[in-house]
Amino acid sequence: MKKRVLWTVTAIFLVSLVLGISVPATAQQTINLRLSSFVPPKHFMNAAILEPWAKAIETRTNGKLKIRIYAGAALGKPQDQYDITVRGAADIAWGVGAYNPGRFPLTSVMELPFMYPSAEVGCRMLQRIYDGGHLNAEYKDVKLLALGMPPGLDVHSKNKLIKSIDDLTGMKVRVNSALMGNLMKSWGKAPVAMPATEIYLALDRGVIDVIFLDSLTLMGMRLSEVTKFHTILGMSNTNFWFAMNKNTWNKLPKDVQQVVEELSGEHLSVDIHGKAADKALAGVLKKLASVGHTVYRLSPQELEMWKKASKPAYDEWVKAMEKKGLPGKKVLDEALRLRKELAGGQ
Secondary structure, eight states: OHHHHHHHHHHHHHHHHHHTOOOOOOTTOOEEEEEEOOSOTTSHIIIIIIHHHHHHHHHHTTTSEEEEEEOTTSSOOGGGHHHHHHHTSSSEEEEEGGGSTTSSTGGGGGGSTTOOSSHHHHHHHHHHHHHTTSSGGGGTTSEEEEEEOOSOOEEEESSOOOOSGGGGTTOEEEESSHHHHHHHHHTTOEEEEOOGGGHHHHHHTTSOSEEEEOHHHHHHTTGGGSOOEEEEOOOOOOOEEEEEOHHHHHHSOHHHHHHHHHTSHHIIIIIIIIHHHHHHHHHHHHHHHHTTOEEEEOOHHHHHHHHHHHTHHHHHHHHHHHHTTOOHHHHHHHHHHHHHHHHTTO
């Protein structure tokens, strides 16, 4: 009798596998999720952010939830990260907002020049804008885990130190977002759009001359090998998001969901990423200088000239949002309020 019951249970299990029928997980079974990351395995985002976050979740759930990171765009190209999360080709992913132009319009408020003084402040600002309900519609197709900001954009060149906007004249400049591209055009310069994964060869072959990129990503993608001059600008950056497939989220046990919630949001954005990014950035700048690169910090007067030339972008952004029927002014006012609250006069 016992053998007959055992064979019956085994047969049901095997049939369920063949037909794709889900078998309810027991309390002891491990849930394995795939996390897509388009940057190389040793990149700061993987080594310093995603791996510790995944490990913390595994520890807090007593091994019930394990997250495996698929780095180097193994599950999808940089611009496909959001779609593969929606479809479930990845259970979890992170992506850069600017890689999908027009998809997250109100979120792009944080891309406005000199919007935040550090990654920590920028992450806290953006996460609180989302938590305040201003951006819900832009991430309705996923379970949003967190939003964040990298350190601001610096200026990097292979052959020439850039101190002013005029120094960009005649140079092909890679930009990382539509907003930056429009700003560059307003300055009468030549913006070139391309994914970060193509920058190395483009610089090496002279397809582009200058890049606006945070110095942390510069080092993580080995772009210090094809640049030598670095101007510290901190000009804001494009946001990134962490998200989970909705069906994946809904299938997680409630106690696991609670752990993920507690370790995401402002904790993931600020405590894990923002603070670590600012600390790592300082180390990168020291390393660049130590190997003979030119690391130039603008004087207050030089920096003010960049800020003054960038101010029209704020009004243009509000006009563009309101033309789409979106509450641009309301979101900008909230961002500026949070900046004042979190960063004082910076």
